[in-house]
Amino acid sequence: MKTMFTYFRITALLTIISLCFIGLSCKENTIQPEFFGSINGQVLSEENSTPIAGASVTTTPPSNAIITGSDGRFNFTDLAVGNYTVAVSKNGFKKGSVTVSVKENLAADATILLEKEEGNISPDIPFDPVPANEAVNQQINLTLQWRATDPDKEDSLLYDIYLYDSNSPSPVKVASDYTDTNYVVENLNYNTTYFWQIVVKDTGNALTNGSIWSFKTREIPDHNIVYTSRMNDNYEIFSVSNNDTSSLKLTDNSSRELWPRFNPNRTKIAFTSDASIEPQIYIMN
Known part of the structure; x- marks a missing residue:
């Protein structure tokens, strides 16, 4: 009987010790709340403080990339609280950056001045394509249109035009040293994806390769x-x-x-x- 009682005492003691160790090893996991703020800013020319449109603005730590509007302004929202480096690049200007501190429910201000580069500057990348990139149901006779600018306002621009379908082994140049920003194409194939690209060069022979755009022509008509x-x-x-x-x-x-x-x-x-x-x-x- 005494032996049995001793056994129960030892078992109970071991159980209590085990529970104590379990209690000591368990810690409460807490989730730290995240706080957010924003960055409002503007990109200006260092020379005359005029707004710079079309500048690419990014942050580190990374968020998303923003292109400034005609007023040179940009806005990053829903940024976690902390320090950010805001970097700006624009053809014709030296790169610029500034560090700002994002605080909870507040908008940090960032004004970035860009210094203009010296000498002949390459043309800007062509933009505003017509048809729009990845457009569908296009006619087989259409006019390609685009816009292009050059930081050197006195420069005139020439264009090499590439147009080819998805079966072409390599890009096909259809026009060289073209002076207009409208180009008529005819007798394309129905139900076919075409790719096109504008390469722009200025009077100083500086050259810029445009993006490769695409469009798809309409289905073959059901003629009777x-x-x-x-x-x-x-x-x-x-x-x-x-x-x-x-x-x-x-x-x-x-x-x-x-x-x-x-x-x-x-x-x-x-x-x-x-x-x-x-x-x-x-x-x-």
């Missing part, structure tokens, strides 16, 4: 009428629909293509051609 029209002493086949006034040229040969007819499902067109001297019947998809 085919006909022949005379062009350059030949007859070519065209298609059109009752609801679409724009016609689609289906042939472009030195021979005479005549009498086009749809099959019942309008998936193929039969026509005659004298491409082999004697008129023969041909079928196109």
Whole structure:
């Protein structure tokens, strides 16, 4: 009986000691609250304190990148409290930065003065493309448009234009030393993604490569009428629909293509051609 009592005493004592160790090893985990503030600022020219538009503004620690508007202003919101370095870059100016302290529910002010670079300065990157980048449902005949500026206001600009589709092994230059910011392209393929790029150079031969933009042409029209029209002493086949006034040229040969007819499902067109001297019947998809 005494032995059994001693056993229970030892067991109880060990249990108490274990609970004490568990209690000592357990600590309460606390979550520190985060506080946020913002940065409001403006980028100005050191020379005359005029606002600088189109400047790229970033922060360290990183947040997002902002491009200044016409008033040179920028705004970073929802920044965790702490110290930040605000860095600014703009073509034609030396880079600038400033360190600010972000405090809870307050907006820190940051004014950054940029010093203009000396000598000939490269043109700015072309912008405002038309069609807009990644535009879809574009016509097969359209006008490419863009805008470009140069920090050296007296410089005139020339453009090399590249245009190619997604199957091209390399970019294709379609114009060199072009002087306008509008370029007409015609007879593109339907339902095709095209890429285009503007390379701009100034009178001092400083060169800037533009971004590569893209657009996709419209689907092939669902035409229900085919006909022949005379062009350059030949007859070519065209298609059109009752609801679409724009016609689609289906042939472009030195021979005479005549009498086009749809099959019942309008998936193929039969026509005659004298491409082999004697008129023969041909079928196109």
